[in-house]
Amino acid sequence: MRTDRTRTARLLLVLALSVTGAGAAAGCGQAEADGGRPTPPARDDDRARRVADAWDGSRAAARWHEGYHPVEAVVQPPAEGLRGDDRRAYVTGNFDLRAPLPPARDKSGRVTWQDGGSLTRPLMAADRVYRTLDRNSGPGPRLTVTRAELGSMTVLTARGPTTVPAWLFTLEGYAGPLKSAAVSPSAPPEPPIGPLRPDVPTDVLAPLGGLTTVARDGRSVTVVAQHGSCDDGPVVSAHETEGSVVLSAAVTGAEDGPCTTELLGERVTVKLDRPVGDRIVLDAFTGRPVPYTEWPGAAPGRS
Known part of the structure; x- marks a missing residue:
């Protein structure tokens, strides 16, 4: 048929x-x-x-x-996991900012693979990355950010695990930070x-x-x-x-x-x-690499 x-x-x-x-x-x-x-x-x-x-x-x-082509989410919640209504706040993008966002000291950041290769990518400012998280001003539970600093995170990419610059957001009530990559993927x-x-x-x-x-x-x-x-x-x-x-x-x-x-x-x-x-x-249909997706959009992030 x-x-x-x-x-x-x-x-x-x-x-x-x-x-x-x-x-x-x-x-x-x-x-x-x-x-x-x-x-x-x-x-x-x-x-x-x-x-x-x-x-x-x-x-x-x-x-x-x-x-640099990620094949997993470039936003990682605290390692201990989010509790109760905090998970809902994360999914819906309900955040409160209770601390200044620091400026980026450098204009670029280095992406480094475990095999020793590396790549330089433009560094995204903390306020730009924060806006990808805080997408909702509506009612409901909210996550409170009390600090932000530049650090790093590990992301799985098309050529293996890589260390990338990341903004680390401290959340009220959590020991570990929420991590969000500070560099965007390369153009295909x-x-x-x-x-x-x-x-x-x-x-x-x-x-x-x-x-x-x-x-x-x-x-x-x-x-x-x-x-x-x-x-x-x-x-x-x-x-x-x-x-x-x-x-x-x-x-x-x-x-x-x-x-x-x-x-x-x-x-x-x-x-x-x-x-x-x-x-x-x-x-096979498009003849292109299959792009990463967070379907059905259950968490904030950037592809």
């Missing part, structure tokens, strides 16, 4: 919004949704091979590896291959909504895959090479005839033949 062009256009719009905020031994990983149901591989592996061939060894791949490189046409049916291939998690052992990735209200849900498969992991998403059980335009997202975990390592995670 084929889905209509309207649903495909809506999927493209969602992906475009998420990106703007942002060889050759091949294998085929297996995917399963959060509910644990097994799924078959996606249906256009030839496209996945073309995407891998275009990226592997390319200048775009080299530029990607040179950049121009891809060496273009996206598919927007009229490709979503039960053949569809764009992904973003990358939410890379397992600590690197043996699986979790992505957001979209689908409609008149199908059986999304499936995602992986085409693995030495340099990349190309994910192909599609919907199954699509019905012909009238259907609402409701767009649903679902987390899908894809198991890999070997750890991701420093391989680039790519979207």
Whole structure:
């Protein structure tokens, strides 16, 4: 069965919004949704091979590896965790500032990987970073910031763990600080291959909504895959090479005839033949790296 062009256009719009905020031994990983149901591989592996061939060894791949691309949240609550209503205040962005925000002494900060590589990125001022946290002036519980200072934090990136400059905000009632990265991600490189046409049916291939998690052992990735209200849900498969992991998403059980335009997202975990390592995670539909997302937006942060 084929889905209509309207649903495909809506999927493209969602992906475009998420990106703007942002060889050759091949294998085929297996995917399963959060509910644990097994799924078959996606249906256009030839496209996945073309995407891998275009990226592997390319200048775009080299530029990607040179950049700072987080694959986890760049805001970390206190290590002891938030309690009760404080969690709600954090999610809704209700903060009170009871201390001056210090100026940044330097205009740039150094991003340093565990493998010894490093990169210089513009340093964001404390007030700019604080505004990404304090997004709500409405009623409800609030978190009170009593101090801010420049420090560092560890963030998982596309090339492994890295130490980045961070603003450390002391919260009333907590021993450890809330940490928020003080540098923004690098701009993605121009891809060496273009996206598919927007009229490709979503039960053949569809764009992904973003990358939410890379397992600590690197043996699986979790992505957001979209689908409609008149199908059986999304499936995602992986085409693995030495340099990349190309994910192909599609919907199954699509019905012909009238259907609402409701767009649903679902987390899908894809198991890999070997750890991701420093391989680039790519979207077969767009031909681009899959951007990190905090879907469904349950916490403040920046991509």
